[in-house]
Amino acid sequence: SSVLNAEMPVVTQIGLAKAVSAPLLQPDGSYLVTYTLNVANLGNVPLTGVQVEDDLAAAFPAPATFTIISGVVFTGTLVANAGYNGTTDKALLAPESTLEIGATHTIAFTLNLKPHGAPGPFYNTAIATGKGPDGTETKDTSTAGTKPDPDDDGNPGEEIPTPVDPQPNPVIGIAKAAGTPVRQADGSYRVTYTFVVRNYGNTPLANVQVTDNLARTFAAPATFKIATAPAATGTLVANAAFNGANNVNLLNGAQSTLAVGEADTISVTVDFKANGADGPFLNTALATATSPDNIPTKDTSTLGTNPDPNDNGTPDDPNENVPTPVELPEHPVIGIAKAVAEPVLLDDGSLEVTYTIKVKNLGNVSLSAVQVTDSLPATFPEPVTFNLSGPVVTTGSLLANASFDGVGNRELLVDSGSTLAPEDSATITFTVRVWLNRTEQTEFFNSAIARAEGPAGGKTTDVSMVGTNPDPNENGDPTENGENVPTPVILDPLIIPKGYSPNGDGVHDTFYIRGLTRLTADVLIYNRWGNLVYEQRNYQNNWNGHSNTGLRVNSELPDGTYYYIIKLNDNRKFAGYLTLAR
Incomplete structure (x- = not known):
């Protein structure tokens, strides 16, 4: 082991990367900018006397001005220099800062930038230095991003400046997720859509709107209706009149806003019937907004709950507008x-x-x-x-x-x-x-x-x-x-009707008993008071609603309920009620 250690070459190497947040526009026209620097020991020996110098005066020349508004924040074995101001004191760290083998530690600070008409972008690099145990010095000029050695070749010499562009850059992003469809008692399916709308830009957004045309999603023969009106969180205001067809605005745009970095949600529940339409039912929504100086921004929704799946701050990348599907569970009935x-x-x-x-x-x-x-x-x-x-x-x-x-x-x-x-x-x-x-x-x-x-x-x-x-x-x-x-x-050869209508229209004009062709029958008809009003021996299916006995012989009987007794020549007897209704 001691032989191997003696033969191992000593590598003294420091690396530095510098990332910057999107400039946040302030009411006075200035911008908040946060820098994050990652300092790495890429060698095989510990480093002492670690220092990072950052000349902000070179990055923001006149007429631009800046002010450090937060102290330097650090991690690990780095120690911040409380007096750092980026001009007369350019050292971010105190002399006792160290880096162990393989360590990466972070420095961060925030400044307020006033361009005063300077167009930008403003480019900046910082320089990291340190010493090995034998006094060997190492240094590296920062590269843009979070990785000191982007190509992992052990040589952090990329040296790409970190840009800051303080121009208003409104960026809206939207994602759309669908819950599992639930079958309802009427055979329809209920699904809840959830939208996540986020401000990825450096300026507040006004006139925030999300449009969703459900009539395209559930095209004929499918049908749909809104089961639960839209609900919104945060500074978004829902449009209760949304119906997905002739009113496709989910929000009250005039009242809906998004602060920088803010993400709010919208939800709406829909009942739909496929009516034979093949799924899946694909849906996309469109989010729009404007900056305070009326610069527009828009984004087409992507599947899920993250409007920017690759987290690069650009939610409208070509592969980030995946439609949201609704698949019906197979239900054979x-x-x-x-x-x-x-x-x-x-x-x-x-x-x-x-x-x-x-x-x-x-x-x-x-x-x-x-x-x-x-x-x-x-x-x-x-x-x-x-x-x-x-x-x-x-x-x-x-x-x-x-x-x-x-x-x-x-x-x-x-x-x-x-x-x-x-x-x-x-x-x-x-x-x-x-x-x-x-x-x-x-x-x-x-x-x-x-x-x-x-x-x-x-x-x-x-x-x-x-x-x-x-x-x-x-x-x-x-x-x-x-x-x-x-x-x-x-099934009986003898079928006695429960009523008939002797009104002369040619349909059911007589009391017709089926099955009498091979039988003879005596028919007795009584009114509701028990009076015999019709009597016929060897009945011929010809009673037309007139009486043939009693006080009103040959008179048309009134509509109503009558009682019949039918006696057949095979000794069977039937009795029951019938209705006479003209």
Whole structure:
């Protein structure tokens, strides 16, 4: 070890870098300027007698004047010279200052600069000196920035002067972040945007404005509305009338300001529906402002919360205007409803039942592998028999399964070819011919099941709801309790209407009982007081609302509720109420 130390060459080397803040314009026209000097020991021996001289008189020649307004601040083993003034005393450090091997310590001071018409920029260099243990002296002239040896070659000889340009330089920067979209009960998504607006210049900013055209972001078919009006912090004043379409100003510009270095925020919450639009939904905002002497500045927002990601003081660099995206979480939702038409009685006593199924994509992504299964034996149990009457008919992007019979093949669709875009719906229609075969059952319930997949493989399924609306409460969730009611159909060769309208319009003008072609019936009609007003043996479906018995024979009966008794020749008897309404 002692041999190696003896052979190691002694390197005595000091390095110096000098950085400067942006000049801050003061009300009297002067500027505050802060210098920060980094002094480094780049050699392999400790340094003593470390000194940094900075001749500010050379940097700011007449007519410019300056005054040191803060004492020299130092770190580490450096010791400040309390008498430093930059003119008659140019030494920033006291004689006892040292630097250990590999150390970098900092000196900082602030001055007030009055250019007095001098145009600038004003260039400045400082000189660092020190001694090694053997008395070897080292020195370095400062280079601009914070790194004494920018190229890390061990030779800090770059010597680039540090410039100060006290011209008003208004610079505004803006960043925009989006929260995670949250699904709402109505199927929309709620997202909160947060804007960070900062003054990067050397002069206060007035007329601060941020514009954001959400109509471009959520273009048709997407829709949006403002859920929570803009809110602002600090010296920014929000515009409560912002709507993102015909009023795109987030701020009251006339009242909004930003001091030098100040960063304030704006937030606004938006509800939107994709309505089949593909994401992501990209958004940028524009920040504008003016200096006290009306010099304009602007910046296009960049993604995140830092308007100047590379922290170089220039927030409008080409790579610092990244749009802010909103991605919807995949939410595949299929809904199904099933309606039934009035049964048709055929001459052989069988009945035709036509079902219409509505399938709807209630989610925010396209659905594939759409399938609907329907088990007809569960609906029409023995001794009832049935068969399919005619083909399955589909609309839209659903592909019918020609082999469906409801028994051995219960799939109504070819799922490999059936799809649904977001918000789209399509129908499936099929007819079943039913033979009751003397069953005592007259009411038959049916449910179908829909299933599908989202682009990422997410599964969705739903049990049918009676009617034509898969999601009656319109909240985007068709699987809730009360939204899977089976579809009923009453099958009886004898179908007694609950009312009719004998007004001569050709529709329901007589009390028409279906199924009397193979039966005979005696019909008795009573009014609300229990008086018999109509009686007909071997009824021929011809009662037109007139009485044929009682006090007002052949008179038109008034509208109202009547009680009927129907006696069939097969010994069955029916009684109930009907409504006569012209």
